[in-house]
Amino acid sequence: GDSVTQMExxxxxxxxxxxxxxCTYTATGYPSLFWYVQYPGEGLQLLLxxxxxxxxxxxxxxxxxxxxxxxxxxxxKGSVQVSDSAVYFCALAIRGSQGNLIxxxxxxxxxxx
Amino acid sequence: NAGVTQTPKFQVLKTxxxxxxxxxxxxxHEYMSWYRQDPGMGLRLIHYSVGAGITDQGEVPNGYNVSRxxxxxxxxxxxxxxxxxxxxxxxxxxxxxxxxxTQYFGPGTRLTVL
Numbered sequence: 001g002d003s004v005t006q007m008e009x010x011x012x013x014x015x016x017x018x019x020x021x022x023c024t025y026t027a028t029g030y031p032s033l034f035w036y037v038q039y040p041g042e043g044l045q046l047l048l049x050x051x052x053x054x055x056x057x058x059x060x061x062x063x064x065x066x067x068x069x070x071x072x073x074x075x076x077k078g079s080v081q082v083s084d085s086a087v088y089f090c091a092l093a094i095r096g097s098q099g100n101l102i103x104x105x106x107x108x109x110x111x112x113x
Numbered sequence: 114n115a116g117v118t119q120t121p122k123f124q125v126l127k128t129x130x131x132x133x134x135x136x137x138x139x140x141x142h143e144y145m146s147w148y149r150q151d152p153g154m155g156l157r158l159i160h161y162s163v164g165a166g167i168t169d170q171g172e173v174p175n176g177y178n179v180s181r182x183x184x185x186x187x188x189x190x191x192x193x194x195x196x197x198x199x200x201x202x203x204x205x206x207x208x209x210x211x212x213x214x215t216q217y218f219g220p221g222t223r224l225t226v227l
Binding site: 004031032036042043044045046049051089093094095096097098099100101102103104105106 | 117144146148153154155156157158161163171203205207209210211212213214215216217218219220221
């Protein structure tokens with residue numbers, strides 16, 4: 001079935017370090033891909049998305065490129081801040097799913113000053 | 114706009130009790146859904162709706178009922194609570210039932226069943 005696999009956490013980085021969180025997917029057809037972020041005590045909010053192959057989503061210094069050949073959508077940021085500490089979820093929605101999201105298990109990121 | 118609102122924020126139930134988790138959105142969104150979040154499991158879809166009067170089951174619907182009598186509201190009912198339903202519940206809405214659409218999440222309800 002359709003699924004999302006993302007790297008296990010927690011991930012601990014120092015401020016200004018480079019971040020990569022890996023995400024790969026299995027899906028029928030061509031899904032849309034999303035990264036959602038959950039700050040402590042809050043609900044999820046969209047960080048970025050890409051709806052077709054080779055699209056790059058970007059927001060707040062984060063970016064991810066939809067790679068159909070490797071079925072991946074890795075999240076990257078060049079220089080993390082303490083305020084980026086959160087749980088990051090990779091998700092997909094397949095054609096015909098009516099927008100229903102399939103989530104990865106989440107990766108907790110802690111950034112130390 | 115208040116966005117997506119959920120009540121209550123926290124709830125403790127005893128096994129066998131029933132309750133309703135409330136969800137409302139003020140963005141005139143067609144699509145609404147309920148997810149549960151469990152440690153190490155990500156979020157899993159319980160039920161969803163693509164418009165008033167239309168609901169369908171998601172991945173984990175057992176033990177839950179929903180209805181959608183208005184565009185704005187999408188309550189989730191636990192018929193007879195069980196400890197396995199201890200979780201954090203999130204309601205979400207989207208402009209249209211489309212794979213490309215962004216979903217907006219509420220702040221969540223943390224439910225404990227004793």
